[in-house]
Amino acid sequence: MVDHGRAEKLRRALERVWTRTDELFGLLAPGALAAQPIALRQPFIFYMGHLPAFAWNQVCRGVLGWPSFDPALDDLFARGIDPMEADGFRPPPPDAWPSEDRVIAYRDRVRDALRDASEELLARAPTDGDVLVQNARIASVALEHELMHHETFLYMLQQLPPELKVRPPSLPPLEHDGAAAPRTVEVPAGEVRLGADFETLPFGWDNEFGRAEVKVQGFQIDATPVRNRDFLEFVDEGGYTRRELWGEADWAWRERHGIRHPAVWRTEGRGFMQQTLFEDVPLDRAGDWPVFVSWAEASAFCRWRGSRLPTEAEWHRAAYGTPGGAVRSYPWGDNPPEAHRGNFGLRRWSPTPAGRFPEGASAWGVLDLVGNGWEWTATPFGPLPGFTPYIRTYPGYSTDFFDGRHYVLRGASWATDETLIRRSFRNWFQPHYPYVFAKFRCVRNR
Numbered sequence: 059m060v061d062h063g064r065a066e067k068l069r070r071a072l073e074r075v076w077t078r079t080d081e082l083f084g085l086l087a088p089g090a091l092a093a094q095p096i097a098l099r100q101p102f103i104f105y106m107g108h109l110p111a112f113a114w115n116q117v118c119r120g121v122l123g124w125p126s127f128d129p130a131l132d133d134l135f136a137r138g139i140d141p142m143e144a145d146g147f148r149p150p151p152p153d154a155w156p157s158e159d160r161v162i163a164y165r166d167r168v169r170d171a172l173r174d175a176s177e178e179l180l181a182r183a184p185t186d187g188d189v190l191v192q193n194a195r196i197a198s199v200a201l202e203h204e205l206m207h208h209e210t211f212l213y214m215l216q217q218l219p220p221e222l223k224v225r226p227p228s229l230p231p232l233e234h235d236g237a238a239a240p241r242t243v244e245v246p247a248g249e250v251r252l253g254a255d256f257e258t259l260p261f262g263w264d265n266e267f268g269r270a271e272v273k274v275q276g277f278q279i280d281a282t283p284v285r286n287r288d289f290l291e292f293v294d295e296g297g298y299t300r301r302e303l304w305g306e307a308d309w310a311w312r313e314r315h316g317i318r319h320p321a322v323w324r325t326e327g328r329g330f331m332q333q334t335l336f337e338d339v340p341l342d343r344a345g346d347w348p349v350f351v352s353w354a355e356a357s358a359f360c361r362w363r364g365s366r367l368p369t370e371a372e373w374h375r376a377a378y379g380t381p382g383g384a385v386r387s388y389p390w391g392d393n394p395p396e397a398h399r400g401n402f403g404l405r406r407w408s409p410t411p412a413g414r415f416p417e418g419a420s421a422w423g424v425l426d427l428v429g430n431g432w433e434w435t436a437t438p439f440g441p442l443p444g445f446t447p448y449i450r451t452y453p454g455y456s457t458d459f460f461d462g463r464h465y466v467l468r469g470a471s472w473a474t475d476e477t478l479i480r481r482s483f484r485n486w487f488q489p490h491y492p493y494v495f496a497k498f499r500c501v502r503n504r
């Protein structure tokens with residue numbers, strides 16, 4: 059028997075995500091669908107087809123076994139790629155993609171199918187032995203995948219020239235006030251448990267499950283993320299030219315591309331401008347915002363400061379640990395994410411000054427851990443003990459990246475939906491990818 063309340067809730071969640079997807083694509087000016095603003099990513103038209111194709115391939119074809127109505131598009135749009143370098147990566151030429159009308163018709167037909175599919179999944183869930191049917195987990199795979207791509211879309215949009223985007227008539231105002239003064243917080247030694255138990259979450263990705271118990275030594279951590287103004291000092295003091303501050307592969311990457319400042323800063327006259335979605339802002343106005351850089355640049359900055367990036371376990375302890383030993387669901391406690399806790403959920407379309415949300419502080423007084431930018435950690439992305447790639451329709455979701463060449467990010471950015479904010483959620487990127495809304499903070503041994 060289908061629980062109509064749950065079916066309705068699931069359908070509402072899907073409709074909400076699709077509405078946002080359509081709003082985001084509405085920010086592209088005519089002709090921009092073929093644009094490919096980041097060499098390591100596909101053109102926008104790919105993502106317009108990829109979101110429905112992924113959902114179809116996972117839910118309708120993969121788990122429910124429905125016959126395909128357009129196998130060519132299911133296949134063409136099946137999977138994005140994440141090359142380490144742009145050399146040799148060539149997406150199909152613009153005329154190789156189907157027309158926008160065809161992609162939209164495909165998208166709409168998939169959405170209709172998913173409305174029926176969510177009903178069927180919930181009807182089967184109580185008696186079906188398939189974990190992907192139970193809790194309609196496979197619908198969450200499609201839903202969360204689409205939410206994650208909203209961030210991909212937004213950081214691609216940020217790289218697009220102004221004539222290829224449509225500035226909405228009203229935008230949330232950029233915020234420049236309310237930063238917290240930088241300080242260092244002592245976190246005492248303690249035990250961290252990474253990973254969730256499968257039964258305790260209605261849905262989680264494969265890499266969230268398993269169990270790692272890690273003893274963490276006491277450490278000092280920045281209470282707020284590194285700001286643009288801090289990073290400017292590093293740039294001004296020659297941080298990009300001092301070989302000893304950089305790892306070997308990181309230095310080679312910096313040399314190869316002639317990198318001299320963060321990718322989201324633009325040089326203008328003698329100063330810098332910080333990119334946002336629809337305008338560039340003089341860096342001194344964005345001085346209190348966290349700096350968004352690659353892992354390589356974050357690591358070099360930390361070395362310059364005589365510090366290092368936190369490990370995933372240290373980050374976890376700073377975020378969720380407490381002096382009494384209890385573990386919180388969120389840095390601020392157990393209440394769900396709300397607007398006054400941090401800059402997430404696309405309420406704003408830009409970063410906010412570092413530490414501007416005191417009510418989001420962790421038990422140790424560390425600010426901005428969840429929201430305002432993902433946070434780089436020193437930990438290579440890998441499986442937790444007990445890891446199982448249980449999403450059989452997508453076995454490579456995590457395992458394709460267990461290669462020692464990707465690093466874990468935790469927390470959330472301003473563009474991260476609340477659905478993705480949970481203690482076990484892990485994000486990852488390669489160390490030389492500078493476009494993500496990713497910030498960092500430094501730690502030191504005690």
Ligand SMILES: [Fe+2]
Nearest residue numbers: 108112138203
């Ligand atoms: Fe994808």
